[in-house]
Amino acid sequence: MKEIKKALTFEDILLIPAYSEVLPKEVNLKTNLTKHITLNSPFVSAAMDTVTEHRTAISIARMGGIGIIHKNMDTSAQINEVKKVKKSESGVINDPIYIQADRTLADAKLITDNYKISGVPVVDKDGKLIGILTNRDTRFESDLSKQVGEVMTKAPLITAKENTSLEVAKDIMHSHKIEKLPIVNENNILKGLITIKDIQKRIEYPNSNKDDFGRLRVGAAIGVFQVERARALAEAGVDVIVLDSAHGHSLNVLKTIELIKKQLSVELIVGNVVTKEATRDLINAGADGIKVGIGPGSICTTRIIAGVGMPQISAIMDCASEAKKHNIPIIADGGIKYSGDVAKAIALGASCVMIGSLLAGCEEAPGDIVIYQGRQYKSYRGMGSIGAMTSGSSDRYFQEGVAKEKLVPEGIEGRVPYRGKIADIIFQLEGGLRSSMGYLGSKDIPSLWNKVEFVQITSAGLRESHVHDVDITKEAPNYHG
Template sequence: MEGYTFDDVLLVPARSDVLPSDVSTATYLTPRIRLNMPLVSAAMDTVTEARLAIAMAREGGIGVIHRNLSIEDQVGEVDKVKRSESGMIVEPVTLSPEEPLSEAIAVMERYHISGVPITNETGTLVGIITNRDIRFQVETAIPISAVMTAEHLITAPLGTTLEQAQDILGRHKIEKLPVVDAHGCLKGLITVKDIQKKVQFPHATKDGAGRLRVGAAVGVGVPGIERAEALIEAGADVIVVDTAHGHSSAVLRTVHEIRSRYDVNIIAGNVGTAAGAEDLLRAGADAIKVGIGPGAI
């Protein structure tokens, strides 16, 4: 019996008229999601959570958050990806001035951010708290209003471009620029890090709001549909109906139900036959996971 290793195989070089810089690896994951790097990370609990999903999207691919989590925890992972960077953060995390300083510290740690806008009950921007404000604070039970920056806030009006925002940030030597409407209500947040990331990762997979794209896996039946609803609400760009055998009545019903309720990209699988792929497409899937292996166990 003979076997071969990679060292036994050689690809013979041939003439090429194409330069590497001229090659595009861009493709479509679904008709509405374009990837610059045709790689999707597996929806496995040993593979994809927020950290990998962020890294995948920054390089032009996409990650799929696994479903071996509570709905709340999986939604949290999706939320981390969607909030990790943006052209303008449309719904930034905010706190009220009455909340304790400990809550601001917890929010910054949870989302890996260095500052939080402070708004009142009407949504009006009343201050901002950053690491600089809390760095030497020992007492964390005091209200945020006691340490936040409330005067001489630098803001920008709705419609401010990233180029204009970069100029304002540089001129005032600040890292966060709240965007407010004519009434002073907070409508968004632009940060230095987001502008830098746009330059650092030019091929990133982003949605129409400039946020990184992310997928999330669900199971079948009512639990799968309820999970899908929460994930779509959190901003998941694609729902993956993820099962070992995708050519089954339960998967087909789940795909059809999600498609009838929500305008969302759907991937379904896994299948190993043309008939399975055709049935999933008829049920409403935008893309199919192909290939049934022995699994990881």
């Protein structure tokens, strides 16, 4: 009979403090998501249909992390979510949305409502800038059948040439009291757009996670053999594809990695796995990042239904030991309840953490706020729940095409307390991580990996760690009993 190994999770351990010259405010949280994509903050929102659509992805990217748009929608809808993130802000919008003068105000309203923008440049059939349509032009217009050309602010307009810096653009907009500055070439062809809102957002969110064009970064999930979906997402500008499977160490996942890497030039994260052997096989197949975790999530029942999984701390350590040989980051996916869990996951080898339940209760997450017994909640369900699988995630659990009444779920549907804005949650999680790194004397994440020590604790040690022998009269924003 084989030896039964011991495995540990977050509540089984504590990190040992060390001599430190590092203050929490001095800590650098920059880390890698994949081989070539970095994050300014090590937080990733889960590819779940009650967690991440464009609002969540925008908010977490502004805080320095990244959101992964779930795949429980058709390809065109998922692409639209990605585009909403990419269009939400930019240093210079290099492919601005535009409209032609013979279109109606109703057409313009569809565009502005869909992309949450306040105006669009107007071009002729050759792409030359001939006007701009803003809220100021349409505010008192009730006849939406009018053509854009009748209402727009016409040329000559205040414009700037290509390669104009944001500082110069800001001065131009300030001096002319305008909020949008079209960028044109020597032939007056529209080439870009700078908005005052984007400049203000750069000041408001200095840590935001952006691509080389100044757009917020975003990822999107796909299933096995969804190569054409991956291609369409890549063409839409997605920064990273997440090949999402409950069991990443499987033949079809490996085949899909090879197909995608052979056909597309896109960063690819693959999961989920919990062993060094699985990590090695996915990396050898071409994965640029590894997602770790089977069964640690609050709404996941895989470990109970299938009897399969690995406590998350041991899974992280096992996978990280292999991934670091190849310089490939791992993402710890699931089981995070407190900022201390984030610190433990990263200290023991993860480059970043994927979060579901803590963000599902936020204002930006999909779904409405509901009132139950006088308190506010939002719905939260596992992608292995009956509801999620019938909406499109059954392939993640190898049950694609199975009738609803024959599905074997590996997750539940529930509700979580309403938690307010994502920015506030990330602020507290970051604060806890910074505090931990201060205790450990680590100025950045790589130095944390190299020096951390930890102890296994007993149930008595866990009780001692939590609040005890007192009634909480005022809840803290980062702790719940």
